[in-house]
Amino acid sequence: xxxxxxxxxxxxxxxxxxxxxxxxxxxxxxxxxxxxxxxxxxxxxxxxxxxxxxxxxxxxxxxxxxxxxxxxxxxxxxxxxxxxxxxxxxxxxxxxxxxxxxxxxxxxxxxxxxxxxxxxxxxxxxxxxxxxxxxxxxxxxxxxxxxxxxxxxxxxxxxxxxxxxxxxxxxxxxxxxxxxxxxxxxxxxxxxxxxxxxxxxxxxxxxxxxxxxxxxxxxxxxxxxxxxxxxxxxxxxxxxxxxxxxxxxxxxxxxxxxxx
Numbered sequence: 001x002x003x004x005x006x007x008x009x010x011x012x013x014x015x016x017x018x019x020x021x022x023x024x025x026x027x028x029x030x031x032x033x034x035x036x037x038x039x040x041x042x043x044x045x046x047x048x049x050x051x052x053x054x055x056x057x058x059x060x061x062x063x064x065x066x067x068x069x070x071x072x073x074x075x076x077x078x079x080x081x082x083x084x085x086x087x088x089x090x091x092x093x094x095x096x097x098x099x100x101x102x103x104x105x106x107x108x109x110x111x112x113x114x115x116x117x118x119x120x121x122x123x124x125x126x127x128x129x130x131x132x133x134x135x136x137x138x139x140x141x142x143x144x145x146x147x148x149x150x151x152x153x154x155x156x157x158x159x160x161x162x163x164x165x166x167x168x169x170x171x172x173x174x175x176x177x178x179x180x181x182x183x184x185x186x187x188x189x190x191x192x193x194x195x196x197x198x199x200x201x202x203x204x205x206x207x208x209x210x211x212x213x214x215x216x217x218x219x220x221x222x223x224x225x226x227x228x229x230x231x232x233x234x235x236x237x238x239x240x241x242x243x244x245x246x247x248x249x250x251x252x253x254x255x256x257x258x259x260x
Contacts, residue, residue, distance in 0.1 A: 102150030124158025129172025
């Protein structure tokens with residue numbers, strides 16, 4: 001029997017920071033057909049709130065060092081301010097959303113990242129996704145909205161990369177659904193030439209991915225994103241789309257689709 005489709009959509013900080021962009025995105029998300037999950041970050045907002053509280057944000061390779069004070073700010077901003085704002089806006093669009101961290105219904109457990117060269121503090125690497133618990137919410141016609149926080153099962157919340165949460169939730173839910181991921185960001189997709197925003201590579205499979213790596217076309221911030229993508233595809237996700245928010249509409253085909 002064919003599995004029902006499930007779309008998992010991730011939005012980043014730039015959309016969250018711009019209330020007009022967020023409203024426009026949520027309009028598109030609300031019209032997306034079928035069952036769906038939203039995952040959001042909120043790093044820029046957290047950095048701003050931390051600064052107001054006199055807490056310095058420390059980043060290494062684009063990843064946040066999360067000490068105890070920073071974790072408090074992240075919990076307030078991601079789990080409270082950003083998450084509930086999105087949930088309220090979705091209710092206004094007749095989407096019965098429910099805001100979650102990974103601790104809610106024990107949905108996403110993580111291990112605290114071990115200290116190697118760098119101590120990232122209270123940062124989690126996803127260990128398990130409780131797909132049955134998340135599915136109960138979906139089956140009850142709720143739309144889960146996950147922020148970038150998980151837990152370790154022993155009462156400790158952990159800051160966790162939102163791209164990783166997206167791919168791991170998609171892998172977990174692929175037990176039950178045919179899952180597709182939509183990574184929404186500023187660019188139109190994966191670009192052949194970083195200086196030409198229209199040079200979108202529309203389809204990437206494993207073979208082309210290897211070639212793009214060899215040519216150095218996929219580099220810097222795109223590397224971890226695409227590693228994540230192929231990891232998800234190799235673990236049950238059917239396809240991944242990357243581009244700006246307009247890829248959620250039928251009219252736009254100028255984005256990148258990634259398959260095995």
